[in-house]
Amino acid sequence: MDFYSSSSTNSRGIGEPCPADEPHVLAVDDNLVDRKLVERLLKKSSCKVTTAENGLRALEYLGLGSDQKHSTTGNGSKVNMIITDYCMPGMTGYELLKKIKESSILKDVPVVIMSSENIPTRIDQCMEEGAQMFMLKPLKHSDVKSLRCQLMQ
Amino acid sequence: MEVVQLQRSFVECMASLFREGLLDAQFSQLQQLQDDSNPDFVVEVVSLFFEDSERLLNDLTMALDQPNVDFKQVDAHVHQLKGSSSSVGAQRVKNCCVLFRNCCEEQNTEACLQCLQQIKQEHLLVKNKLQTLFELEQQIVAAGGAIPMVQ
Numbered sequence: 001m002d003f004y005s006s007s008s009t010n011s012r013g014i015g016e017p018c019p020a021d022e023p024h025v026l027a028v029d030d031n032l033v034d035r036k037l038v039e040r041l042l043k044k045s046s047c048k049v050t051t052a053e054n055g056l057r058a059l060e061y062l063g064l065g066s067d068q069k070h071s072t073t074g075n076g077s078k079v080n081m082i083i084t085d086y087c088m089p090g091m092t093g094y095e096l097l098k099k100i101k102e103s104s105i106l107k108d109v110p111v112v113i114m115s116s117e118n119i120p121t122r123i124d125q126c127m128e129e130g131a132q133m134f135m136l137k138p139l140k141h142s143d144v145k146s147l148r149c150q151l152m153q
Numbered sequence: 154m155e156v157v158q159l160q161r162s163f164v165e166c167m168a169s170l171f172r173e174g175l176l177d178a179q180f181s182q183l184q185q186l187q188d189d190s191n192p193d194f195v196v197e198v199v200s201l202f203f204e205d206s207e208r209l210l211n212d213l214t215m216a217l218d219q220p221n222v223d224f225k226q227v228d229a230h231v232h233q234l235k236g237s238s239s240s241v242g243a244q245r246v247k248n249c250c251v252l253f254r255n256c257c258e259e260q261n262t263e264a265c266l267q268c269l270q271q272i273k274q275e276h277l278l279v280k281n282k283l284q285t286l287f288e289l290e291q292q293i294v295a296a297g298g299a300i301p302m303v304q
Contacts, residue, residue, distance in 0.1 A: 030233075031233060031240075032205050033198060033237035034236060034240050036197070036198055036201055037186075037198060037240050040191065116235070137239065137240065138182070138239050138240040138242075141182060141185055
């Protein structure tokens with residue numbers, strides 16, 4: 001498992017360092033039930049949560065939408081972590097990960113990929129593209145707790 | 154009905170849900186996420202699941218009723234259902250979905266229809282039992298009792 005080790009100076013994008021008490025997480029999942037679950041799991045671990053139902057909405061929120069000229073108009077600088085489902089219609093979690101890593105503003109924001117399927121090639125692909133972690137669904141409280149601890153570092 | 158009797162029924166209902174494999178450990182995870190600040194979390198998620206899954210079951214029925222079945226579409230629906238049933242701990246529904254996906258891969262309409270039938274039955278079973286559970290919960294609270302913790 002690749003640990004993302006961050007230094008406090010350049011790892012959080014423009015502006016704020018990660019608030020140790022309430023990191024802001026963007027959770028992306030096309031499944032309604034899973035969105036509710038991940039939101040609750042993150043909130044229980046003292047995270048502020050924004051959810052998006054697909055990759056496009058996520059990019060728009062982050063300020064990376066195709067019609068957004070400047071990334072600074074989005075919320076990318078406020079987000080401390082992105083957690084996304086892999087299998088989504090339109091844009092997969094992997095494609096979303098790539099777009100985030102291509103952004104000069106957001107490339108250092110940790111991205112976690114979730115999937116219900118344990119496919120080694122899929123996992124490798126995501127880790128090689130710079131994912132912080134790959135997690136199997138359904139997510140449990142202990143999974144999110146350890147993720148939360150990583151964010152604190 | 155007496156609180157003690159209600160509590161006993163609740164415990165038995167919960168126990169049988171797990172014993173019969175209708176629910177698995179993931180449901181316990183949901184229960185752990187419920188607390189004073191989110192006292193209705195389990196009911197909320199489960200209700201969301203039943204709304205969502207009913208819609209998916211309708212979509213599946215229609216998709217399999219087409220003269221030329223679009224198995225990719227059918228598989229997509231089953232994938233969704235598998236995901237959400239897994240997330241709430243509806244084990245038997247989830248297991249049916251796994252079989253269903255195999256039938257989709259084989260593009261076997263007849264087998265898919267059988268799987269759909271099976272899923273509908275399992276879905277109804279767990280839905281009815283959970284509804285009973287939630288009703289008992291409400292009755293216990295209304296009678297001033299505490300909800301038993303079931304490990």
